Amino acid sequence: xxxxxxxxxxxxxxxxxxxxxxxxxxxxxxxxxxxxxxxxxxxxxxxxxxxxxxxxxxxxxx
Numbered sequence: 653x654x655x656x657x658x659x660x661x662x663x664x665x666x667x668x669x670x671x672x673x674x675x676x677x678x679x680x681x682x683x684x685x686x687x688x689x690x691x692x693x694x695x696x697x698x699x700x701x702x703x704x705x706x707x708x709x710x711x712x713x714x
């Protein structure tokens with residue numbers, strides 16, 4: 653998968669997780685809120701890793 657497409661997909665998933673988390677938290681579902689928090693953090697980590705790999709590729713191209 654193209655790096656830019658992967659990044660777009662990860663950002664979409666991150667945004668959806670944030671929205672779902674807000675809904676679940678408002679309903680008082682603490683375990684689901686926690687699990688969604690962990691998923692959100694994982695998506696954020698993968699986004700950062702994708703950005704880092706893009707930066708490393710750009711440096712190696714010069």
